[in-house]
Amino acid sequence: MVRLEDVQHNPEVEVLMKKVHEYLATMLAITHDEEHAHHVAKLSYRILKMLDYPEREAELAAIAGYMHDIGNVVNRYEHGRSGALIAFHLLMRMGMPAEEIATVIAAIGNHEERSGFAVSNVAAAVILADKSNVHYTRVRKEDEATFTTRDRVNYAARESFLTADPEKREIVMNLEIDTSICSVMEYFEIFMVKMLLCRRAANFLNCRFGLVINGNHML
Ligand SMILES: [Fe+2]
């Protein structure tokens, strides 16, 4: 059985992930480094575990979560699709059964807001884990004058965390935003599509999606 540790210690995965970080640094895009990969892997796993899904399904979510941004090594544009194909080859060679590979690559190929869709529990978990990783530490630029709105929204996010309540069947994203950096309206302007994708992902897991910003329930 291919475990998360096998994927993390695979030398080819290691090289490709390092290159993603290096290439995205040249365009000063928000970080997609090991820390983001670990965060999404851990949270994807936890979401399914908290909602009582089987252990192996949660581990596949962790593997997909870890590799979800690997396609950035090819190009930022449509990195979900290129990443899915890269993961297919890597996991094949590692000996993962086709059924499990399909689950992992569908989640990777469906994590982007433009074309993503929660096609499975694993895909839903990865969407929720990835989209909720909004944090000021991910902004690479130092000069605030060069910030895009997306940078500003991330920079304003002082804290973000996701909770899942198996009894209430509810997944809630909690955000602390510094409104002197970005208004709640600006947040919505940029993140509305992400939030709708999260809502559909939560619904796929038979949960309601809630969004709490600075203690106020927005959704
Ligand atoms: Fe991505």
Ligand SMILES: [Fe+2]
């Ligand atoms: Fe990501």
